Amino acid sequence: MALDVTKTHVLHEWKYGKPMIACRYEPQGRFLFSSSEDYSLQRWNAESGEKIAWEAHDSWVRDFAFLPDGETVISAGCDDRIIFWPTAAEKPEPKVEVAAHKGWVRCVDVNGDGSLIASGGNDRLVKLWSPDGKLVKELAGHERDVYSVFFHPDGRFLLSGDLDGKVHQWEVATGKLARTFEAKDLHSYNGGQGVHYGGIRDITLSADKKTLAMTGLHKASNPLGAVNEPLNYLFDWESGKEVRKQPADGIKGIGTNIDFLSDGTELVASGGSGGGYLLFFKAGEEKHFHNLKLKDTVRGMSVHPDGLRVATTHYDGHIRISKMTEKAA
């Protein structure tokens, strides 16, 4: 069946039973990996929903990435480590463990040919690693915690987003900072509460490589009480100019993940005090044209390689698989 996001519906609810955090589909589409607050990782058969779970890190895992062949998954932990695991092993054991950052590793990504892994953390650094876990480069320049990393598909640039609402574009070969995108509304400082809030929660690029998109939150009138709304920023890649801001008016939450679908639709997951949503935007428009409210707040999202299914992780201990097509008869 063809993609039709207006017909998106929940296909499966798979229960783990503990509050869940992040998820990511394996590039071949065989498995979905997820993490939960009990420090474990889960591997789900993408078709049957069968799972295995294992003790992995000494803390929460906030992100995953895969080497291009899908045979190695890398988990980013709040125990300062990234760990490389054999994707399909009956009983996964670490292949490589790296003490990657001083403080949480919040994000990880792999470049197109699998020669470099990027990680970002609470030490405000971005680091590049070889597939055998050796440090290749350290990129300093963020003034607050690094929340997201994303390799440009042509491999020349790496993008990293931080709590301040800044996305640095690094030249991978030299480690030089090429330019910075400023998504100012994705950060705020609340003087009364004394807190910085927001951040670049996720970064992606359109299939035609013309539009850089990022998501997070704005209208944070009460950060400590989760009074805020999701917001996307779109930039023109060539000129670096801001193209559009896309608020999701009236929905209380944080844009946790953003991805482009095959028809150019932006898919954003939102979780927070207003519940969990899948929000659908057109790059040329400010308002979302469709949304699907999910049963529970969303914490992570990943689109299946088939481009038709999307997995979300939930506080209520479930994975939900939604299909972006008409329901099967």
Place this chain on the structure above:
Amino acid sequence: MARNIGCNVIDHAVSRRGFLGAASAAATVGGLLTPAQAEAVQSGQKRILQLFLQGGVSQFESWDPKPGTKYGGPFRAISTSVPGTQICELLPHTAQRMHQVSIVRSINLKTNDHGQGRLFMEKGRRAGEFPYIGSVAAKYLSPKNPPLPGYLHITTRGLTDNTNAFLEAQHAQMRLEGVQAPANLARPDKVADEAARRREEIRSRLSQRFAGRSGQKAFVESFESSFELADRLMSQKPLFDAEPSAKDVERYGSHPFGQRCILARKLLENGATCVKVTHHGYDTHAENFNFHLEQLGEYDKTACMLLDDLHDSGMLDSTLVMIYSEFGRTPKVNQRYGRDHWGASVSVAAGGCGIKPGVVVGSTNPEGTEVADREVDAGDLFHTWFQALGIDSTADHTIPGKTIPIGDPTKAPIEELLA
């Protein structure tokens, strides 16, 4: 009866002037202490530093970590300078100074309400009109003619409470809006010295006349003392005007909490009896872990620099340091990665004057949902603070017409915490 570990109220009344000469001498010895620090040490005055983590710091992310348990959250526990004692990894500087600090992990406040929790922690009573710790300290620990108001609170938010309750007005909390000098501290330029002197004479004569009337003496005394205090505060304006040194800014941080702690040190060095510094941002119903990273990241080093300076000047022995909130946070992590209000298993930390260092009192169960051992509450803490300061908390406040127990008579000091 009285826990006498030092001076009493009368000592303070005579000590300050008596020690001025000795203080000056000490200041010159080696030049290690500033004159203010030397005087503070030599005066024998006891004082309080309150570091109030407003909103309710999470006990899991501070003094009672439970990594790897159902509600433990993502942070790990780290070892400290006290063998066997671990605290959350968000407090690495404090961990290195744990031999100067003690923890109570078994406080059950039986309230999850900000206001009730704060009042209980400050008054040592669940209800009723009673003075705050700072006001009680101001009354019994301040010298006769204090150079500063006895109870100062550096904050930018908060309620205006009746902190002194039935104690005299001069013991009420004076709130400082950040590090700015109080408004109208400088005499208006238009008022010349002679005019100011004449005004004061007239005001004083009127007060004396009014005091002669039946039943008005105490009221006028309180009124007079407020004027005297204001006058002394005006003379302390340079304390607020002086920019902190580059070294202090580097050590304490350039953020508002750092600036407030530098001012707190100056106020304590210059004769304040109780200084409360509020650090905001702990009411973390959402993103508890991100916000504790941020807030405790700011708190930890700054507070430790202040602790170091009090220690190095010799003032820590005579300064009770309280690190506390109005309650703690729920074991259960909510759907927004937040923790909500929780009073059933709360921790505080303390050090300095009269506190046995490096002690951990009480414990919670493995998941941190309830007190497992040595349950205490804010009434017991109240007694403990004053016993540590050498004040008999079982004695009475004497006010015209009646006596009122200083501490809740049904509560008792935590002896394990007392030096």
